[in-house]
Amino acid sequence: MALPVLKAADFASDQDVRWCPGCGDYSILAQMKKVLPELGVPREKTVFISGIGCSSRFPYYMNTYGMHSIHGRAPTFATGLKATRPDLMVWVITGDGDALSIGGNHFIHVLRRNVDLNIVLFNNRIYGLTKGQYSPTTNEGQVTKSTPMGSIDHPLSPLSVALAAEATFVARSLDAHVKHLGMVLKRAAEHKGTSLVEVYQNCNVFNDGAMAYAQEKKQRADNVVELEHGKPLVFGKDNEKGIRLMGNHLQIVERSEVPDDDLLIHDEKDPNPSIQMMLARMRYPTMPEPIGVLRDVEGVATYNDQINDQVKLARETRGEGDLQKLISAGDTWVVK
Amino acid sequence: MTTKDVKSVTGITVRLAGDSGDGMQLLGTQLTNTSALAGNDVATFPDFPAEIRAPRGTRAGVSGFQVQFAKEEIFTPGDTLDALVVMNPAALVTNIGDLRKGGILIANDDGFTDKDFKLAKVDANPLEATVINDSYRLFRVNMTELTRKAVSEHGLSPKVADRCKNFFAMGLVYWLFGRSLDPTLRFIEAKFGKKPEVASANEAALRAGWAYGETTEAFGESYQVEAAELEPGTYRNIMGNQALALGLVAASKLSNKELFYGTYPITPASDILHELTKHKNFGVRTFQAEDEIAAVCATIGAAFGGTMAVTASSGPGIALKAEAMGLGMMLELPMVVVNVQRGGPSTGLPTKTEQSDLLQSMFGRNGESPLPIIAPRSPADCFDMAIEAWRIAVECMVPVMLLSDGYIANGSEPWKLPEMAELPEIVVSHPEGADSDEPFLPYLRDENLSRPWAIPGTEGLMHRVGGLEKQHETGNVSYDPANHQFMVQTRANKVAKIAERIPEQDVVGETSGDLLVVSWGGTYGACLTAVRRCQEAGHRVSHAHIRYLNPLPRNIGDLLKSFDKVLVPELNMGQLRMLLRSEFLVDCIGFNKVQGKPFSVSELIEAIESHLPSAVPA
Ligand SMILES: Cc1ncc(C[n+]2csc(CCOP(=O)(O)OP(=O)(O)O)c2C)c(N)n1
Ligand code: SF4
Numbered sequence: 001m002a003l004p005v006l007k008a009a010d011f012a013s014d015q016d017v018r019w020c021p022g023c024g025d026y027s028i029l030a031q032m033k034k035v036l037p038e039l040g041v042p043r044e045k046t047v048f049i050s051g052i053g054c055s056s057r058f059p060y061y062m063n064t065y066g067m068h069s070i071h072g073r074a075p076t077f078a079t080g081l082k083a084t085r086p087d088l089m090v091w092v093i094t095g096d097g098d099a100l101s102i103g104g105n106h107f108i109h110v111l112r113r114n115v116d117l118n119i120v121l122f123n124n125r126i127y128g129l130t131k132g133q134y135s136p137t138t139n140e141g142q143v144t145k146s147t148p149m150g151s152i153d154h155p156l157s158p159l160s161v162a163l164a165a166e167a168t169f170v171a172r173s174l175d176a177h178v179k180h181l182g183m184v185l186k187r188a189a190e191h192k193g194t195s196l197v198e199v200y201q202n203c204n205v206f207n208d209g210a211m212a213y214a215q216e217k218k219q220r221a222d223n224v225v226e227l228e229h230g231k232p233l234v235f236g237k238d239n240e241k242g243i244r245l246m247g248n249h250l251q252i253v254e255r256s257e258v259p260d261d262d263l264l265i266h267d268e269k270d271p272n273p274s275i276q277m278m279l280a281r282m283r284y285p286t287m288p289e290p291i292g293v294l295r296d297v298e299g300v301a302t303y304n305d306q307i308n309d310q311v312k313l314a315r316e317t318r319g320e321g322d323l324q325k326l327i328s329a330g331d332t333w334v335v336k
Numbered sequence: 337m338t339t340k341d342v343k344s345v346t347g348i349t350v351r352l353a354g355d356s357g358d359g360m361q362l363l364g365t366q367l368t369n370t371s372a373l374a375g376n377d378v379a380t381f382p383d384f385p386a387e388i389r390a391p392r393g394t395r396a397g398v399s400g401f402q403v404q405f406a407k408e409e410i411f412t413p414g415d416t417l418d419a420l421v422v423m424n425p426a427a428l429v430t431n432i433g434d435l436r437k438g439g440i441l442i443a444n445d446d447g448f449t450d451k452d453f454k455l456a457k458v459d460a461n462p463l464e465a466t467v468i469n470d471s472y473r474l475f476r477v478n479m480t481e482l483t484r485k486a487v488s489e490h491g492l493s494p495k496v497a498d499r500c501k502n503f504f505a506m507g508l509v510y511w512l513f514g515r516s517l518d519p520t521l522r523f524i525e526a527k528f529g530k531k532p533e534v535a536s537a538n539e540a541a542l543r544a545g546w547a548y549g550e551t552t553e554a555f556g557e558s559y560q561v562e563a564a565e566l567e568p569g570t571y572r573n574i575m576g577n578q579a580l581a582l583g584l585v586a587a588s589k590l591s592n593k594e595l596f597y598g599t600y601p602i603t604p605a606s607d608i609l610h611e612l613t614k615h616k617n618f619g620v621r622t623f624q625a626e627d628e629i630a631a632v633c634a635t636i637g638a639a640f641g642g643t644m645a646v647t648a649s650s651g652p653g654i655a656l657k658a659e660a661m662g663l664g665m666m667l668e669l670p671m672v673v674v675n676v677q678r679g680g681p682s683t684g685l686p687t688k689t690e691q692s693d694l695l696q697s698m699f700g701r702n703g704e705s706p707l708p709i710i711a712p713r714s715p716a717d718c719f720d721m722a723i724e725a726w727r728i729a730v731e732c733m734v735p736v737m738l739l740s741d742g743y744i745a746n747g748s749e750p751w752k753l754p755e756m757a758e759l760p761e762i763v764v765s766h767p768e769g770a771d772s773d774e775p776f777l778p779y780l781r782d783e784n785l786s787r788p789w790a791i792p793g794t795e796g797l798m799h800r801v802g803g804l805e806k807q808h809e810t811g812n813v814s815y816d817p818a819n820h821q822f823m824v825q826t827r828a829n830k831v832a833k834i835a836e837r838i839p840e841q842d843v844v845g846e847t848s849g850d851l852l853v854v855s856w857g858g859t860y861g862a863c864l865t866a867v868r869r870c871q872e873a874g875h876r877v878s879h880a881h882i883r884y885l886n887p888l889p890r891n892i893g894d895l896l897k898s899f900d901k902v903l904v905p906e907l908n909m910g911q912l913r914m915l916l917r918s919e920f921l922v923d924c925i926g927f928n929k930v931q932g933k934p935f936s937v938s939e940l941i942e943a944i945e946s947h948l949p950s951a952v953p954a
Contacts, residue, residue: 062800320618321589327572333570
């Protein structure tokens with residue numbers, strides 16, 4: 001029997017979407033619904049697990065299985081589910097506060113374990129749901145509801161954290177760049193192991209335009225480098241600028257002045273994350289920020305495969321457990 | 337066999353005490369197993385310092401293991417000691433108070449040097465003290481030296497050779513109490529078989545200890561405890577945590593489910609993890625998470641997926657799990673949350689026992705968040721209660737709290753092996769897929785008020801769960817005030833209804849009288865023994881031991897009201913008493929102890945008698 005062909009609309013639940021009008025979350029939801037039918041995974045085999053925050057309402061809007069869990073812990077629920085049900089496609093939906101503040105610990109550990117699931121981190125550099133406090137990704141000096149004199153925290157880069165945890169798939173996209181976002185989500189889904197996609201998401205109520213330098217089409221060309229595996233890093237309206245590696249630094253060069261052979265060629269497959277880490281550290285306004293897939297390393301064993309392989313191996317070598325034998329093990333005696 | 341006189345006795349209580357590096361726990365465990373194999377009833381109480389290696393020879397570093405073995409059925413490791421074995425002065429001064437007058441005191445004389453006196457902060461050799469010599473039957477044995485001689489041919493370094501002295505002590509103790517060396521010889525072979533020189537040295541030390549008892553003039557007689565008259569069946573000796581782990585594996589088999597165990601190491605719960613990891617061929621998956629929050633959340637994830645899901649910790653970790661447990665209650669997913677209690681608050685007394693997390697289990701979550709709570713009463717009972725916890729969890733689609741404690745977890749007793757084929761199946765059903773477009777109702781309830789356990793992967797049953805209040809039946813997010821009240825009430829009713837399906841409270845003794853002793857958890861043995869003694873003395877005292885704490889058995893209110901007085905001994909400041917008083921308006925009297933130690937039978941008898949109409953029975 002041929003599988004029924006699903007459309008984006010089939011993945012919509014019957015619940016009203018309640019984000020603020022104009023919120024970047026809508027576009028991510030739309031792209032997700034568009035990408036899922038292309039993956040060929042049945043709806044009932046798809047699970048969305050989220051933490052708490054505006055973005056974490058996401059599972060309610062999907063006609064799949066879903067769990068809206070507690071703040072920061074979505075990766076752990078997903079780990080337990082995937083470890084026991086490797087047949088399911090599991091997505092984790094989280095925000096910058098959710099994943100990096102309260103959930104920072106779990107974020108690191110799910111990545112280092114390489115559980116085969118996909119994390120989509122909606123980064124609006126603010127706490128949306130609790131109405132506008134600064135988050136771990138808020139720029140230094142920014143005035144928010146909880147930082148009237150400007151934030152004094154140094155911001156965290158989710159991509160750097162992920163690379164430090166030796167994540168096997170690390171990518172970034174933009175809510176407004178829908179085609180690119182769709183492409184990245186699809187690649188994340190196809191990756192075996194934990195994939196992290198950071199999506200710049202505009203919170204037009206509490207942090208409007210925080211990433212306008214990357215989001216707005218006009219500015220994007222000069223402030224963003226679109227990474228492509230095997231291709232040199234070029235950007236600018238007419239691709240007139242490039243990035244090269246000089247010693248231990250990345251440097252912006254004019255292509256008219258430097259031969260293309262000198263430009264850095266992007267290698268997302270490099271198991272050594274050092275250069276990928278340098279890309280993750282490129283930050284506006286001194287450098288253009290990379291979008292696309294920074295790292296996609298295959299062949300690293302996943303946690304779910306390993307936990308299930310051990311069970312399989314134990315059964316093969318010792319046979320299916322016999323409870324009567326187990327409880328009678330060791331020294332026993334008989335009372336007549 | 338021994339040629340000296342053998343004196344027959346009904347029971348013996350021995351404590352072995354030494355430095356935490358001396359192998360006292362090993363010695364105690366061996367003596368216990370050997371005694372159990374000899375058919376005695378046994379009960380144990382290991383007691384060790386929280387520091388892994390407290391400074392050698394100091395009072396803080398004393399590690400003890402107490403075992404009572406008897407020809408009669410016993411329920412406690414005993415109050416006063418018949419025999420005490422001490423390896424150094426620190427062990428002597430911290431334990432001698434528990435040795436009965438005229439009891440046997442065996443000391444490793446080589447451990448009583450000036451240096452050891454300093455470490456133990458004693459002025460002179462306590463073995464020379466007249467009170468010690470007058471009050472007890474003291475045997476001074478040069479264990480270190482005798483051990484060195486016994487193992488000299490085995491080519492071990494002096495340090496390794498000295499480590500064998502616990503086997504020498506074991507041999508001597510075995511001789512004294514007529515125990516067979518065979519089980520321990522088998523143990524040595526299994527444990528040290530890969531290091532033949534260590535195995536043979538330990539064997540030599542063990543035999544030398546035995547021979548010392550047999551040949552030396554010092555010991556006039558040895559003691560023999562006949563086999564106990566236990567119910568017919570096959571037995572093994574089992575520790576609480578081990579029984580709990582096996583109970584979980586059994587529950588998974590009985591429900592035809594694989595087991596997921598998410599946890600983070602903590603004393604005294606870790607041994608459950610250690611045991612479960614051995615049984616992967618039963619479909620057991622263990623997850624050592626990054627913290628307790630991750631552990632419980634992964635457990636909920638596994639439960640959502642349709643697996644038998646269990647998490648365990650001790651009080652501090654349970655505190656961290658609180659938010660997620662509330663979610664588990666809202667999601668109405670079945671799982672078991674084990675709390676092996678220890679002395680609190682905060683990090684408290686990590687290696688000592690207490691029963692002070694009952695109110696945490698009842699109320700330690702935000703909002704109206706009732707959960708069923710059950711508690712095993714003894715090491716072997718952990719097996720049954722683990723199965724019972726999972727049965728309630730699936731019948732009611734709810735996380736169930738299983739409250740063990742350090743005393744049960746590390747204690748051991750003979751366990752009559754159940755016939756697995758005779759244990760009732762735990763029926764689990766998942767709704768089948770539907771290919772209609774009718775929306776699935778994830779919060780439709782059955783006669784138990786349970787919702788269906790629909791699992792991902794099932795066609796047509798797609799649904800979303802979460803911690804936001806949900807609409808009755810549809811499970812959709814709902815802020816409707818009346819719905820919230822209805823759902824809060826429904827969840828409470830669901831837990832309350834469990835009372836219909838658990839046994840009524842049983843009583844040891846008459847169902848009315850002067851005094852009812854009400855206990856729960858690990859104080860069972862001491863309370864039962866104390867009540868029985870009082871009954872034998874002619875008092876109108878009965879005992880009710882509660883294993884189902886929330887909801888309480890349906891007849892318990894009437895029972896409390898049928899006695900003139902109710903005494904509730906607890907190793908906390910009165911937590912069950914508070915619940916009983918508020919629920920039944922019965923003025924229960926508390927008897928409370930928080931010293932990190934279990935109750936002794938004698939202090940309970942004293943407490944009971946102090947509340948009886950006449951202190952001395954007619
Ligand atoms: C344990 C706990 N602490 C705090 C909160 C309050 N809270 C809800 S969402 C949130 C921050 C969300 O920020 P982010 O993850 O950036 O998500 P956004 O709303 O911006 O999508 C906080 C602090 C909570 N729900 N639970
Ligand atoms: S507060 Fe911000 S993030 Fe939340 S829904 Fe509104 S716009 Fe979106």
